[in-house]
Amino acid sequence: VDDDRDPFDDPRLTEAVDDLRAAFLTAPDDDVARRHLDRLRATPVGVVPLRRRRPTVAAAAVAGLATAVLGLGGVAAANGSLPRPLQAGVSALVGVVGIEIPDGDGGGEGVGEREPAEVPPVPPVLPDLPAPGPPVVDPGPGEGAPGRDGEIPGREDTAPGRTGTAGETTNQPEAPPGQTGDVGNKPEEPPGQTGDVGNKPEAPPGLDRAPTSPPPSSGGAPAGPGSAAPGRNE
């Protein structure tokens, strides 16, 4: 059987094909046509495509090239290998969004020069003293960050009930646990022992010494909500 042969080349079918066309290709009845046309008049002409167009080969090539250029360019910029003006421009551009890459001033060695500056300096022993050494390029989360200025985590100079300096807190290790009513931010402290004293802004200055005083001596503090807390004597 010849697959390429048109079966309708068979002369026996010619007449049958003509009859089929004459029998089936007929105009619709007037009623049917009117019904169809009425429905078409009520139908808006749409522009919905049958299917999404497939991207052409050229479009795919351009997209691939752009991806490659951006990817390789990004890697080169991160390594500081771009030409200096371009590197500086890219560095400034991405620096806006917080991404640091070499700016090219170091001749491609910017990464090696800047990395030590990003390492946090050794915390000073005394919190109030200025940190030794060169100024920090990137202070990070802030000067008041724990470990940066010697401040004890969880404590603030402005904490309620405290009027002393942070340096005074270094003398408190001998205070017995559970009796330092001013240290209101210690999580291990039971509720009620700190709230009445530590949270009172009008607490008398004498409370400065509260950390070294036994619990009964702190009874001078105004009775607060925590005065009835366990472990406290009125």
Add this chain to the structure above:
Amino acid sequence: VIGEPFPEVLAAAQAGDHEAIERIYRDVAPLVIGYLRSNRARDPEDTASEVFVSMLGQLGSFTGDEHRFRSWLLTITYRRMIDQVRRSGRRPEDPTPTDDLGRRVLDLTDSESEAMSRLRVRGVLDAIDGLTDDQRAALMLRVLADLPVKEIARIMGKPETAVKALLRRGGASVARALDREDHPGRPGGGTAP
């Protein structure tokens, strides 16, 4: 066939001109309805109405000449017909609709009636009814729309080789029916020396 003014008519129809839409409808309605009827679609006029609504809904995105437009419209028709068959979960129309096709002779003009009568007498309608759905769908695209194999394959979503096989078997069935009518004493016919 609209012919030379088709681009202007199409542009007007795409702009919402109802006269242009009606002109296109009058031109293609016999093809759409006839194709559905010949494939034993249930309620061919109602199905055709859905086809035309779908056509109008997508008309704005169509680009091409009249030949391509007819092929595009037949694609919609074919898919709508397949959807209808799938929804109903049955063959297009059972039982064999030879009588149903013949009954329509009453509504046809003289020439159309004569053609249908000849088809019945010569067993062509029976032969078409005996085809598979795919064979009939391909055969009628070839016969009624005079489409080449390539476009039939695209409309039906089948390989060209498969469509050629469908057309060959469908054409052979019709040819055998004609041979039986020409040589009633020869069972099977078609192989006479």
